[in-house]
Amino acid sequence: MxxxxxxxxxxxxxxxxxxxxxxxxxxxxxxxxxxxxxxxxxxxxxxxxxxxxxxxxxxxxxxxKDLLLAIVKPTLFQSVAPFLAKKFVKDVFENEYEHYEQFVRAVFKNRYEFVKTYLPAIRVLWQEMAFHSDIKVQFQTIFINHVYDKFKQIVEHFQQKGELALLPPETIIRLTITTIAGFLATRFLIMPDYPWDDEQEMERTIQFLMNGLKA
Amino acid sequence: MxxxxxxxxxxxxxxxxxxxxxxxxxxxxxxxxxxxxxxxxxxxxxxxxxxxxxxxxxxxxxxxKDLLLAIVKPTLFQSVAPFLAKKFVKDVFENEYEHYEQFVRAVFKNRYEFVKTYLPAIRVLWQEMAFHSDIKVQFQTIFINHVYDKFKQIVEHFQQKGELALLPPETIIRLTITTIAGFLATRFLIMPDYPWDDEQEMERTIQFLMNGLKA
DNA sequence: CATAAAAGTGAGTGATTACTCACTTTTATT
DNA sequence: AATAAAAGTGAGTAATCACTCACTTTTATG
CATH class of the missing domain: 1.10.10.60 (Homeodomain-like)
Known part of the structure; x- marks a missing residue:
């Protein structure tokens, strides 16, 4: 319809x-x-x-401005949606994901589909965040309150399992996010016309990330 | 004065x-x-x-618009300045840099100082590139003609020396650039108020990159 | 010092801006 | 079918926009 x-x-x-x-x-x-x-x-x-x-x-x-916020606010929440789900951390700890790699794979795939589907709205969010400090503050608040803490627990969990280098969790989080975001930004914003083999390039990116972070 | x-x-x-x-x-x-x-x-x-x-x-x-271009064009050239120097590739091949890590270190340090010094102008370039396709095309042209080819030669050089994984050079270039740019974007744009230990965090980032890319 | 070119000025211009409001049309409720 | 609320309209408005131009001031040159 x-x-x-x-x-x-x-x-x-x-x-x-x-x-x-x-x-x-x-x-x-x-x-x-x-x-x-x-x-x-x-x-x-x-x-x-x-x-x-x-x-x-x-x-x-x-x-x-209200019209802008009607677009930006939901997009902001959807951007970090996986981390907002209540059972998200529990899933990780209860061996839904046995290895950090599986966790990264799930997040990567999920966010890839998200960006692919809602690209224009995501562009608006990221472009206007630079000019509207209220939007940027909202993003930072949500990240600190809902994403960072959960992500940190997950990283420490896999560090204790001996899978991840004993870097500060915030460094591992930063490297994980910028590696994934770097691929998505290159793929969809910077070089959207390049003939990408998405599956293969994502696989290489994950291998790179895991090699870089392993204990 | x-x-x-x-x-x-x-x-x-x-x-x-x-x-x-x-x-x-x-x-x-x-x-x-x-x-x-x-x-x-x-x-x-x-x-x-x-x-x-x-x-x-x-x-x-x-x-x-002419005023904008008077700011953006020089900033665009300065952004890729190291690769525009004629003797740049020769320096790498003639053992100025014995390992890829040394090369990456030099570029990283150099671009860190560049971003730190000219941050406002760099913001303008990156923000407006999204809205002005002529600026974006200029960037892509310069990257393809002056940066990509030279970078590729350097990567292949160190691949032959057995230092780098035998991934496609464009993948290694992408991972190198997004890792460095990811740090700089996080440090100066996304979380400029966070109390960074720049030296240490850059060191960790380089270790991560080299681990991820090694043969 | 004379002269011209370059740099600097600010009131003025038509076009466009976000937004309003009196009014009409559509939808929901009884 | 009657009525009210909600949705939709478009001409109108004051403010602001990028830009012009006749004019004044500063600088460079012989």
Missing amino acids: DERKWLFDLLNVEEQQLSEKQLNILQAAIEMFAEKGYAATSTSEIAKRAGVAEGTIFRHYKTK | DERKWLFDLLNVEEQQLSEKQLNILQAAIEMFAEKGYAATSTSEIAKRAGVAEGTIFRHYKTK
Whole structure:
């Protein structure tokens, strides 16, 4: 019926019911913010692309910034979604993942699919984080409160098992994240037109990471 | 006398003589573009911060975009400066660097100082590359023509010496660059307020990289 | 010192901006 | 079917935008 289940999923608003026009507005805003940036995109352009009157935008979002936040906030949460799941750490400790490599593989694959699916919205989040300190602070807060602590437990768990080098956990976390994020940024942002063999390149990246981190 | 040698160095305009007011304009533009972004910064704001009349900006730069390019182009070249030096590859082959690790160390240290010194201008380059396809194309062109080929020769050299894993050179280049860039981005953009021990963290990063890439 | 070129100025301009509001249309509720 | 609430509209508005231009000041050159 509607090819925009992804918008529902991303914005996590399955319970609320957004009208067709509201979805048009959000989709147009995501696309144009991703292409030209928030500041360089006018509300009249968004209205035109969405096929609505300019006043309709302000009926639903008090300001242009509110429209940006309606896109950015859910994307921010989805970016770290695996770590927000309550049973996530328990899964790791109860031998859902026997080795750090399996854990990394699962996260990598999962985030690869996420970036592939929601690329435009993710672009908007990362681009505008540089200009809006409130968004950057929200990101840092969520990372510290919900991602860092859990990640640290997991790293220490595998260090005790003798799988990982005895570096400070924050260093291992940083190297893990920048290695994965480095691949995704290169693949989807910097060189999206290069003929990648994704499976193979991800495999090489994981081997590199595990060699680099092993005890 | 003047504490702005860095501006001369960055913009690589030692021969031309820029007036005091021109330097004020460039400095103000770099700072404001870095903070708020190009599109969100008005020429009247730049003039105010630079202490000049708005017309003075347009006396030197035909359009606002020209002012952006006057900042971005030299920064783009400086970003890959080590690879642009003619004798760079020869240095590597003639045992200036006996091991890949020494080469990586030299590049890492060099680019660390570069980012530390010119951070605002580098922010502008990377932020606006996302919105201006002409800038992105320039970057890709320079990378392919001046960086990639030389880097590839160096990697193959150390692969033949048996120091590096026999992965495709482009994969080794990617992993090397994203590991270094990942540290610099985390250190200077994402978490600039975290109390880093730069020396130690760079050392760990190099060990990680070499372990990950060794044959 | 004379003269011209270059640098600097700021009021002015038409276009565009985010946003408002009185009004119409659609949807939900009884 | 009646009524109210919600959604949608588009002309209108004050502010701001990048940029121009006639003019003044500074600098370089013989």
